Amino acid sequence: MEKVLLITGSSRGIGAATALLAAEQGYRICINYLSDHQAAERVCAHIRKLGAQVMAVQADVSDEDEIIGLFARIDAELGPVTALVNNAGTVAEVSRVEEMSEFRMLRMMKTNVVGPMLCAKHALLRMSPRHGGKGGSIVNVSSVAARLGASGEYVDYAASKGALDTFTLGLAREVAGEGIRVNAVRPGYIFTDFHALSGDPHRVSKLEPGIPMGRGGCAEEVAEAIIWLLSAKASYATGTFIDLGGGR
Template sequence: MTPDAAARPVTIITGASRGIGAEIARRLAAEGHDLVLTYRDRLDDAERVVAECEASGARVLLLRVDMADLDAAAQVVPQAIAAFGMITGLVNNAGITGRIGPFLDAPLEETELVFRVNVLAPIVVTQSAIAHMSTERGGAGGSVVNISSGAAKSGSPNTYITYAMSKAALNALTTGASKEFGPAGVRVNTVSPGTTRTEIHAAAGRPNAPDERAPGIPMRRPGEVHEIAGAVVYLMSTDASYTSGADIRVAGGN
């Protein structure tokens, strides 16, 4: 590893093959980060993001990981350290909503999957990342950003209450970990998007959901992925060196 490479931040982004995760990857690459990107499927999309990040000068490790497989999730940080020698940041972005619909129609099996991907996998990866970055354990400090949702506060009635519950749990991870590991040089923050134009809505069975919800958003439009990524870039930057435990809501006024 060259001296210049050793000075570059190394950030893990889960679920980075498309949507918000892909845009975060592109933006952090442009800011000088080397990257570890995970994806579950659609290798072509993931490789396209890698190529775009490499064109910005980033070194990139691409890992195929189903975040519902907690044993596989537990290997993300060790593989990143093996490749780059260290990590300085983590973005817990991978997430699923489950199907859109009334709470009484939410199957328990689907809810269990939502919690595995949205809550348990971030716990596993974050524990490993903080153990590596903690100055109390010999690390150099670092930053964790959890991608939550405005649903964590609204509860999303008639839409996906169990998804909202999972994101509220992720918010609790930010609150608790930021307080516990602030003395160890690790900042932990949240970005909470509102309705954003991504493919997650199609996976939930309502591909037109962003535009359908637009009339109820104060800014009368859904968000775009670059608007979410900008908040993450800020939290990963030295400008946010005194920001921890924060929840930046990027939700068009909701």
């Protein structure tokens, strides 16, 4: 089966690291990004040096019309998606719940929950034998916050990742008989610029003393788990979660 991979939000961090590792595994790759075209093109340049086929497509993956256009571009240039990593997500500044606006909560849920569900929907339209597909693999990027709750920081973000975990379990069971596997990774305390969105770019360094392993993780460590879950080496894993939080 051809290996065509879409990684949402892959111009930086975990998404970019996953794309580079996938390039070494024979995938044709779509780098999706929201706004930073130059960063996406830098990732593509690295991938081309590895000899893999790649394209960059701007799309807001919380908007179904843009998702439809994204998948159409991939169909035309790489072929139907056989692997999906729902990596795009957002977090807001540290806040107590009573200080959060309705707009913030709705944006969080649309980006972190509805977006991955819609991307999975359009991937299934290409992967499922019901629609002429030959199976595939989906990995959702959740967070250890789904288990810990993120009280006093961003409960809304934790709740969105908890919803993504539930979606992972339900979808995994729904399509298990169709040759489609759905799994998730739950990173935490990873050195990426994602934490700047919460207003604390040095958050991981500050929290290191409380992490059992005594250090923050790197994007490449998460990418290894994602690529394993996508691969045939994880052929009996579905509805599975890999926690990557240094022991927390």
